Amino acid sequence: MRPDPASRVGEGGLPDRAAQIAPPAGPRVLLVDDDQAVRASLKFSFEIEGIGVEDYATAEGLVGEAAFGGNACLVIDYRLPGMDGLALLALLRRRGVRATAIIITSNPSRKLRQAIIGAEAALVEKPLLCDTLAAKIRALVGAAAPA
Numbered sequence: 634m635r636p637d638p639a640s641r642v643g644e645g646g647l648p649d650r651a652a653q654i655a656p657p658a659g660p661r662v663l664l665v666d667d668d669q670a671v672r673a674s675l676k677f678s679f680e681i682e683g684i685g686v687e688d689y690a691t692a693e694g695l696v697g698e699a700a701f702g703g704n705a706c707l708v709i710d711y712r713l714p715g716m717d718g719l720a721l722l723a724l725l726r727r728r729g730v731r732a733t734a735i736i737i738t739s740n741p742s743r744k745l746r747q748a749i750i751g752a753e754a755a756l757v758e759k760p761l762l763c764d765t766l767a768a769k770i771r772a773l774v775g776a777a778a779p780a
Contacts, residue, residue: 660774661685661703663732665695665721666710675708675766682767692721701730706770711738711745722752733773735766 662684666672672688679686689695692713707725711718718736725732734754738745741756749756755773757766 659683659685659704660770661687661705662708662770663695663701663705664688664708665690665692665713665718666708666737667691667713668710671710678764679767679770682764684767684770692716692718692724695721696724701725701732704774705732706774707732707734708766708770709734709736711736711741719748719752719754722754726752733770735769735773737766 662679664672664675664679664686666675666688667690669690672690676686676688689698692709692715707722707730709718709721713721716724718738722734722736734752735757736749736752736754737757737759739759741749741758746756755769757769
């Protein structure tokens, strides 16, 4: 009999977080937004849509913790404290991360729009309509909506 993944112990005697998360069957979003209410709302909406979510409050949190394989889609707020969303995406690209990326922001300037295009990312403007964002994720990673 296999041991319960929740019983695995990680660093510091705490349960191993990675062992508790089942890989999603559909797309997987790595969400970075410093606004806790936005993260919670998007996470809830994505999970209802059958999209797995790992959420991070900071760019540094994502860089230090996330696994970027498979059908991951980065959803990154442009206005983050410290490192902005495009700087985060540039850092990830330099490290070889080729995951699909969506930058979310409100009132983007023409210059920012061009920078997002140059970074080979998609733009979704706030205020967000979660079904619009979920549809964009599916279109970019080639996954079907749940039945």
